[in-house]
Amino acid sequence: MKKTALIMAGGRGERFWPKSRRSLPKQFLSLTADGRTMIQLTVERIRPLIQMEDIYISTNRAYRDLVLEQLPELPPENILCEPAGRNTAPCIGLGAVHMAKKYEDALMMVLPSDHLIKYNQMFLNALKDGCSIAEKGSNLVTIGITPDYPETGYGYIKFRPDESDGNAYAVDRFVEKPDVETAKEYLATEEYLWNSGMFIWKVSTILSNIRSFLPDMYDGLAKIGEAIGTQQQEIVLEKVFPELESVSIDYGIMEKAQDIFILPGVFGWDDVGSWLAVERIRKSNESGNVVTGNIITIHSKNNIIQGGNKLIAAVGIEDLIIVDTEDATLICDKGSTPDIKLVLENLKICNREEYL
Amino acid sequence: MKKTALIMAGGRGERFWPKSRRSLPKQFLSLTADGRTMIQLTVERIRPLIQMEDIYISTNRAYRDLVLEQLPELPPENILCEPAGRNTAPCIGLGAVHMAKKYEDALMMVLPSDHLIKYNQMFLNALKDGCSIAEKGSNLVTIGITPDYPETGYGYIKFRPDESDGNAYAVDRFVEKPDVETAKEYLATEEYLWNSGMFIWKVSTILSNIRSFLPDMYDGLAKIGEAIGTQQQEIVLEKVFPELESVSIDYGIMEKAQDIFILPGVFGWDDVGSWLAVERIRKSNESGNVVTGNIITIHSKNNIIQGGNKLIAAVGIEDLIIVDTEDATLICDKGSTPDIKLVLENLKICNREEYL
Numbered sequence: 256m257k258k259t260a261l262i263m264a265g266g267r268g269e270r271f272w273p274k275s276r277r278s279l280p281k282q283f284l285s286l287t288a289d290g291r292t293m294i295q296l297t298v299e300r301i302r303p304l305i306q307m308e309d310i311y312i313s314t315n316r317a318y319r320d321l322v323l324e325q326l327p328e329l330p331p332e333n334i335l336c337e338p339a340g341r342n343t344a345p346c347i348g349l350g351a352v353h354m355a356k357k358y359e360d361a362l363m364m365v366l367p368s369d370h371l372i373k374y375n376q377m378f379l380n381a382l383k384d385g386c387s388i389a390e391k392g393s394n395l396v397t398i399g400i401t402p403d404y405p406e407t408g409y410g411y412i413k414f415r416p417d418e419s420d421g422n423a424y425a426v427d428r429f430v431e432k433p434d435v436e437t438a439k440e441y442l443a444t445e446e447y448l449w450n451s452g453m454f455i456w457k458v459s460t461i462l463s464n465i466r467s468f469l470p471d472m473y474d475g476l477a478k479i480g481e482a483i484g485t486q487q488q489e490i491v492l493e494k495v496f497p498e499l500e501s502v503s504i505d506y507g508i509m510e511k512a513q514d515i516f517i518l519p520g521v522f523g524w525d526d527v528g529s530w531l532a533v534e535r536i537r538k539s540n541e542s543g544n545v546v547t548g549n550i551i552t553i554h555s556k557n558n559i560i561q562g563g564n565k566l567i568a569a570v571g572i573e574d575l576i577i578v579d580t581e582d583a584t585l586i587c588d589k590g591s592t593p594d595i596k597l598v599l600e601n602l603k604i605c606n607r608e609e610y611l
Numbered sequence: 612m613k614k615t616a617l618i619m620a621g622g623r624g625e626r627f628w629p630k631s632r633r634s635l636p637k638q639f640l641s642l643t644a645d646g647r648t649m650i651q652l653t654v655e656r657i658r659p660l661i662q663m664e665d666i667y668i669s670t671n672r673a674y675r676d677l678v679l680e681q682l683p684e685l686p687p688e689n690i691l692c693e694p695a696g697r698n699t700a701p702c703i704g705l706g707a708v709h710m711a712k713k714y715e716d717a718l719m720m721v722l723p724s725d726h727l728i729k730y731n732q733m734f735l736n737a738l739k740d741g742c743s744i745a746e747k748g749s750n751l752v753t754i755g756i757t758p759d760y761p762e763t764g765y766g767y768i769k770f771r772p773d774e775s776d777g778n779a780y781a782v783d784r785f786v787e788k789p790d791v792e793t794a795k796e797y798l799a800t801e802e803y804l805w806n807s808g809m810f811i812w813k814v815s816t817i818l819s820n821i822r823s824f825l826p827d828m829y830d831g832l833a834k835i836g837e838a839i840g841t842q843q844q845e846i847v848l849e850k851v852f853p854e855l856e857s858v859s860i861d862y863g864i865m866e867k868a869q870d871i872f873i874l875p876g877v878f879g880w881d882d883v884g885s886w887l888a889v890e891r892i893r894k895s896n897e898s899g900n901v902v903t904g905n906i907i908t909i910h911s912k913n914n915i916i917q918g919g920n921k922l923i924a925a926v927g928i929e930d931l932i933i934v935d936t937e938d939a940t941l942i943c944d945k946g947s948t949p950d951i952k953l954v955l956e957n958l959k960i961c962n963r964e965e966y967l
Contacts, residue, residue: 273924553953566939566966568629568954571947572931579940583922586942591927597909598924610922 256390256457257361259309260301261350263452264294264318264368265340269599270529270592273583274561277611282368283321286527287536292325293527294368300375301366304382309361311335311353312368313346338496343452344507345499348465348472352480354458362386363461365454365504371536373523381520384422385455388516395464395512396423396455398520399448405438408528410450410505413441414517426515429505448519450505451526461508468511475499529592530576533559544569548579559589583610612746612813613717615665616657617706619808620650620674620724621696625955626885626948629939630917633967638724639677642883643892648681649883650724656731657722660738665717667691667709668724669702694852699808700863701855704821704828708836710814718742719817721810721860727892729879737876740778741811744872751820751868752779752811754876755804761794764884766806766861769797770873782871785861804875806861807882817864824867831855885948886932889915900925904935915945939966 268281275281282294291299298310308330312322316336323331335349347365354361364382372378385396399412411430418425429450433441441447466473475495482491500507509515525532539545544552548562555569562579569577576592578585587595602610624637631637638650647655654666664686668678672692679687691705703721710717720738728734741752755768767786774781785806789797797803822829831851838847856863865871881888895901900908904918911925918935925933932948934941943951958966 273922551954551957553950553957554947566629566963568939568941568943568951570941570950570954571944572942573944575928575942577942583924584935584940585924585926586928586931586933587924588927588929591910594909594926595924598907598926601907601909607922 256386257309257358258305258364258386259311259354259358259361259458260305260364260366261311261313261335261347261354262294262297262366262368263343263346264312264314264322265337265346266369267315268369269596272595272599273578273580273585273610278317279321280318280369281527283318283325286533287371288538293371294322295325296371297366297368298326298329300372300378301364301382304379305364308333309354311350313337313350315340338493341496341499341501343504344465344469344502345472345476345496347454347461347504348469348476348499349479349496351458351461351465352476353483355462356480356483358458360457360459362389363456363458365452367452367526369527370451371523371525371527371532373525375522377522378520381422381518381522382455385518388420388423388518389455389457389460393460393463393514394456395460395509395515397426397509397515397517398451398453398455399517400451400520400524402438402442402447402449405433405435405442406449407432407435407438409526411438411441411447412450412517413447416446420516423516423518426509426517429510448517451520451524453520454504464508464512469500469502469507472499472502472507530559530578530587530595531589531592533561557589612742613665613714614661614720614742615667615710615714615717615814616661616720616722617667617669617691617703617710618650618653618722618724619699619702620668620670620678621693621702622723622725623671624725625952628951628955629936629941629966630934634673635677636674636725637883639674639681642889643727644894649727650678651681652727653722653724654682654685656728656734657720657738660735661720664689667706669693669706671696694849697852697855697857699860700821700825700858701828701832701852703810703817703860704832704855705835705852707814707817707821708832709839711818712836712839714814716813716815718745719812719814721808723808723882725883726807727879727881727883727888729881731878733878734876737778737874737878738811741874744776744779744874745811745813745816749816749819749870750812751816751865751871753782753865753871753873754807754809754811755873756807756876756880758794758798758803758805761789761791761798762805763788763791763794765882767794767797767803768806768873769803772802776872779872779874782865782873785866804873807876807880809876810860820864820868825856825858825863828855828858828863885951886915886934886943887945887948889917913945 264282271281285292311333313335322334388394389396413427414424415427478495482488537545543557546560549566550560552569555572558575560577574589576587620638627637641648667689669691678690745752769783770780771783834851838844893901899913902916905922906916908925911928914931916933930945932943
């Protein structure tokens with residue numbers, strides 16, 4: 256069966272300020288040493304399995320040019336611009352109707368554009384396993400990540416260890432982000448995986464689930480689907496899409512549907528949730544500093560320093576994140592990354608749009 | 612008696628890198644809130660006592676234009692450019708022969724160009740006291756600073772508490788920079804003051820002391836003095852000055868001479884020896900941050916942040932010095948200011964002249 260992918264690239268993440276801006280969100284940044292951006296890595300990663308013409312990118316209209324620029328081999332019509340952000344269910348539905356228009360049916364992988372994966376071959380193996388399960392019935396397959404600490408920032412998925420199919424397990428239920436005590440309990444049971452937001456299903460399967468659980472959305476998507484390829488395509492999208500219910504695929508479908516399977520993913524997944532991730536994905540030097548750019552460090556250790564041409568001299572400092580850009584510099588204690596959003600709030604309150 | 616001043620402005624201090632550079636040493640920087648540079652403040656401070664035409668600036672030729680620019684009212688011929696750095700004795704000698712050429716004799720104050728003084732009126736009173744003592748004999752007068760902690764970076768001057776003349780005491784001896792134990796002993800005796808490098812004497816007195824203790828230097832200075840105002844002035848200076856012995860006034864004269872008096876100076880003196888001084892001379896905000904420029908601080912305290920137009924966001928940081936300039940940024944722990952020189956050594960070794 257034909258394999259397709261929908262890469263979701265509409266995020267506007269603020270956690271990588273000042274490198275990430277409204278005009279340049281995280282998925283379009285390079286955080287790895289090779290200089291390739293997150294979305295470029297995402298596409299390259301799945302290319303052994305999927306033709307370029309079968310890769311779709313859903314994003315905000317504002318980022319269309321960035322996608323074209325960073326993925327010049329992608330057919331421009333595969334960039335699906337949402338007229339308004341409507342969470343993941345409409346986004347996935349829009350991808351599905353495009354794929355349904357192109358192929359009678361197909362396998363559809365849904366992938367975030369701003370995660371990193373260390374072991375690509377193991378990741379591809381997981382996708383292949385997922386395809387097999389998705390192909391042989393009306394199954395919804397998700398890829399879970401084995402938790403190694405009680406993270407409270409992710410959703411969890413409980414599986415049934417005694418109901419397996421190859422490498423996959425039947426899903427018992429999707430659960431929201433837990434508090435730390437609950438997260439610890441989840442970890443102890445060994446029956447919960449992190450929800451990575453990666454899914455595999457047939458286009459027909461997800462559409463029939465949308466019809467069952469989100470019938471109004473299904474009707475809207477059907478109208479959009481009918482108009483694809485006609486002169487009305489943009490007009491219908493513009494009119495119908497913003498009226499679709501804003502709901503996540505987890506809440507709208509996965510928490511209600513049957514026949515959900517989960518594959519425990521063991522491929523060095525990282526959601527690159529803050530500047531601290533740079534330490535995990537880049538090599539540090541003998542002093543524990545991870546540096547990029549024109550940097551001199553003196554008696555300084557365990558810092559993350561991202562600069563450019565401008566000289567940055569670090570003297571006697573420890574456990575800091577320093578990010579220098581053309582118009583703004585961040586100096587942040589490693590323990591304070593959640594407070595970066597307060598800088599952005601301050602900038603918003605003061606209408607300093609140029610820094611957002 | 613005519614009052615003159617020699618302001619020594621040849622220093623190339625590296626402690627205020629990256630704001631101070633070879634092309635812009637500390638004395639030409641503004642570190643106070645009013646925007647005036649150290650040398651401008653030094654001149655303004657003594658103007659109630661001394662005519663502009665009687666103020667001389669000794670400096671390196673490279674800084675002549677900076678002096679002209681920052682002190683536009685100074686007669687250009689009062690800028691004495693040393694063809695080569697030869698420590699303070701030749702520098703002071705050069706000033707003295709210029710003053711001797713202009714006036715038969717005069718009072719000469721010798722002042723550093725890169726110190727700050729909080730209470731100008733008390734400082735002027737000390738200078739006046741010094742002038743009185745210098746005027747009434749062949750006395751060498753120095754202004755000492757009452758030490759309030761056992762600083763090891765300054766020379767000390769021991770005085771004789773039982774031999775006073777007005778506010779001044781007879782000097783027992785000049786001593787080199789002590790180790791911390793010795794400095795503590797000095798502090799305990801209450802008979803030592805810090806050597807501030809400020810002197811007052813008659814031009815005739817210092818020249819006769821140079822003749823006694825540094826006769827070769829005296830001969831050289833005499834040749835330079837004869838040529839002043841002639842077409843040979845620059846040629847003689849260029850030829851003779853670099854051959855003068857490189858020696859400090861302390862070692863060459865003060866440690867050997869008689870009739871030295873010291874005035875304990877109580878006028879809020881600060882030698883502005885490192886970026887830490889900024890905290891003493893500028894107001895901090897309620898979080899203890901001393902900031903200049905376009906700065907946002909979030910949960911950050913007791914930092915010194917010197918920026919410009921570029922936005923600097925400080926998040927969760929403490930006790931740091933951050934100095935941003937056009938081409939270089941310093942991030943330094945407050946306890947590590949002496950290590951800033953290691954940055955400069957690194958830059959020298961790597962021939963990165965553009966940052967020096």
